Amino acid sequence: MSKSSIYENSWIDIVFENKNKEYGAYQLRHDNLKTSFTALLMGLLFVASVTSVLFFVNKIKNPISVNPVDIPIIDETIHVTKVDLHEEPERAAPVLPTTQVTPPAPITIKSQLVNPVIVKxxxxxxxxxxxxxxxxxxxxxxxxxxxxxxxxxxxxTENGTAxxxxxxxxxxxxxxxxxxxxxxxxxxxxxxxxxxxxxxxxxxxxxxxxxxxxxxxxxxxxxxxxxxxxxxxxxxxxxxxxxxxxxxxxxxxxxxxxxxxxxxxxxxxxxxxxxx
Structure with a gap:
């Protein structure tokens, strides 16, 4: 008996030797690789189809609107002024402190005591x-x-001059x-x-x-x-x-x-x- 891989079809022939190969088990095992690949491909196509349908339906219900933006064009001439960095700025004249003249205090005339109560x-x-x-x-x-x-x-005195x-x-x-x-x-x-x-x-x-x-x-x-x-x-x-x-x-x-x-x-x- 020669060495055979379990992934090759020759292994299946050895297993089903002298057996009824017309039985469904032999056919399933013989076409397993083809069947699996076909199922995988169909699954991927189904998922892609569902995703595409949902995408187009959502796009139709909620269309994306793009509003154009007007960018204003600034047409302004920039003038460059030359500045002499070596020129000393003009110094402001010193501010002399203002002398406040305090007016003389008003003369207060003595008066009788008054109760500070304000009434109508x-x-x-x-x-x-x-x-x-x-x-x-x-x-x-x-x-x-x-x-x-x-x-x-x-x-x-009483009779004198005061x-x-x-x-x-x-x-x-x-x-x-x-x-x-x-x-x-x-x-x-x-x-x-x-x-x-x-x-x-x-x-x-x-x-x-x-x-x-x-x-x-x-x-x-x-x-x-x-x-x-x-x-x-x-x-x-x-x-x-x-x-x-x-x-x-x-x-x-x-x-x-x-x-x-x-x-x-x-x-x-x-x-x-x-x-x-």
């Missing part, structure tokens, strides 16, 4: 006190003794407009107003009404407040409450100064109450 004019129910009502009463007897309210310090000038004011009360240095509350006048506002006990009043209580007091040489009086009382117990609040204040002021000496200084002050 139609809500005010109390009239503003007249100038004659803002003067502290002067206690004076026939012999010339007592407390005197004056604008400038005065010395002399003189004014750089003299000792003594125990007289000086108006706040006539002192060289105004009295000052420790921490500022806003702190004084804050104390009055937080300490003042407001009675039951109709809302949106504004009342003014005009008070006067004297700041002594040691800074204490004395002679606290109500000059204009709108009623409702507001005047008594204002006196109570000022009398409860134990903080001392810095006294007014005249000729470098502390003096007794008179103040008239409005206290504004707005009903809430």
């Amino acid at each position: 004019s139609d809500l005010v129910v109390a009239d503003i006190a007249k100038a004659s009502d803002n003067v502290i009463p002067v206690n004076q007897d026939s012999t010339g003794s007592g407390t005197e309210l004056s604008t400038f310090p005065r010395v002399g 003189t004014t000038g750089n003299l000792d004011p003594g125990t007289g009360i000086i108006n706040s407009n006539a002192v060289d240095v105004m009295p000052a509350f420790p921490g500022g006048i806003d702190k004084f107003y804050k104390y009055v506002g937080t300490t003042f006990r407001q009675p039951d009043l109709e809302s949106d009404q504004v009342f003014r209580v005009y008070v006067s007091f004297v700041i002594e040489k040691d800074g204490t407040m004395t002679a606290i009086k109500v000059l204009k009382d709108p009623g409702f117990g507001l005047g008594k409450e204002a006196i109570r609040v000022l009398q409860s204040l134990k903080t001392k002021w810095s006294p007014g100064i005249v000729n470098s000496k502390p003096v007794r200084t008179a103040y008239n002050l409005p206290i504004i109450i707005k009903a809430q």
Whole structure:
């Protein structure tokens, strides 16, 4: 028996020797290579046909449109400017600093303390006190003794001629407009107003009404407040409450100064109450 390859047809003849070769198995094995090649070729043709059909169908449904793009043609002449690299640029003139002239500060005229409360004019129910009502009463007897309210310090006898000038004011009360240095509350006048506002006990009043209580007091040489009086009382117990609040204040002021000496200084002050 000769050597035969299993891939050759002679091997099939040996296997089917003395057997019925008309049986289908012999024919299948004999034509196996041809059958396999034919099946492979037909499979490839089928896949290619299906792919081509799908491609053409998709192309017909969604045609690709190409929009032409107009590219503008720029017809512009470019001018080349020659630059001398060795030429030094012009130097700008130095800017001189501007001298700002500060105007002189305006002269501030001393005035009475004013409570910084802004209200509508139609809500005010109390009239503003007249100038004659803002003067502290002067206690004076026939012999010339007592407390005197004056604008400038005065010395002399009762029957003599009064003189004014750089003299000792003594125990007289000086108006706040006539002192060289105004009295000052420790921490500022806003702190004084804050104390009055937080300490003042407001009675039951109709809302949106504004009342003014005009008070006067004297700041002594040691800074204490004395002679606290109500000059204009709108009623409702507001005047008594204002006196109570000022009398409860134990903080001392810095006294007014005249000729470098502390003096007794008179103040008239409005206290504004707005009903809430």
